[in-house]
Every structure is written in structure tokens, then in C-alpha cells.
Amino acid sequence: MELDPNEMRKVSNRLKRAQGQLAAVIRMVDDGADCADVVTQLSAVSKALDRAGFAVISSGLKQCLTDEENGTADLQKLEKLFLSLA
Template sequence: MKIEDDVVGSVVNRLRRAEGQLGGVIRMLQEGRDCKDVVTQLAAVSRALDKAGFAVIASGLEQCIAAGEDGKVDRAQLEKLFLSLA
């Protein structure tokens, strides 16, 4: 599967931000920060990862799943791919 270059750049940026956020969550836990603050940051990391995944899917969903012999995309595979991010 080939993801468009502009999408790759955007997704990589999102993932790097999520990586930084996750590092912050680890530090917060090690420092004994308040549970509410930790959960808030974990939610932010989760949303960042979801957005990265949705961007990849939106950029070329039909490219993610190989078309069958008749040239059609397997709808069950598409549904499974969507649900993997749910």
C-alpha cells in the first residue's frame, strides 16, 4: 500500500506528538502526579493515535485492502479494518 506523501508527513507528525505525550504520561506516573491529570493525558494520547489511524484509512482505504479477482473490495475486510480502530 502506498500512502500519499502529504498524508505520511501529517501522520508522522501526529505520531511524534503522541510519542512525546506518552513520554509525559510516563514521567507523570513516575512523579506521582494526580490520577485525573494522568488519565487526561492518556486520553489525549489515545485520540492522537486514533486520528493518525483514521488519516491513514481516509487517504486510501481501498488501497489498504487488496481487491478481489473481480476488482471489488472485500467489504468484510473493510469493516474489520475500521473496527480495528474502534
């Protein structure tokens, strides 16, 4: 099973932005930046990662979890994946 390449390109871009944000946070910590600024930037990284996770879920979760034998989604698996991002 392969997810929609256009959607996954968007997810990849989000993750690359989050990677850059995280690198900036690490530099801030290494440079002794203000605690409030570090926390603010960590929050931004966290939200970017959450958005990427939810984008993956929204674009392909039903396809990922559908039981091919009877065509139904495994709702317990779906709930577990959603809660893992909460």
C-alpha cells in the same frame, strides 16, 4: 502499493506528537502526578493515536483493500480494520 506521501507525513507528525505526549504521561506516573491529570493526558494520547489510524484508513484504505482482479473492495476486511480502531 504506497500511500500518499503528503498524507503519511501528516500521520507521522501526529504519531510523533502522540509519542511526546506518552513520554510526558510516563514522567507524570513516575513523578506521582495526580490521577485525574494522568487519565486526562492518557485520553489525549489515545485520541491522537485514533486520529492517526483513521487518517491512514481515510487516505488509502480503498487502495489497500481493492482486489486487483475485479477492482472491488473487500468490505469485510474494511469493516474489521475500522472496528479495530473502535
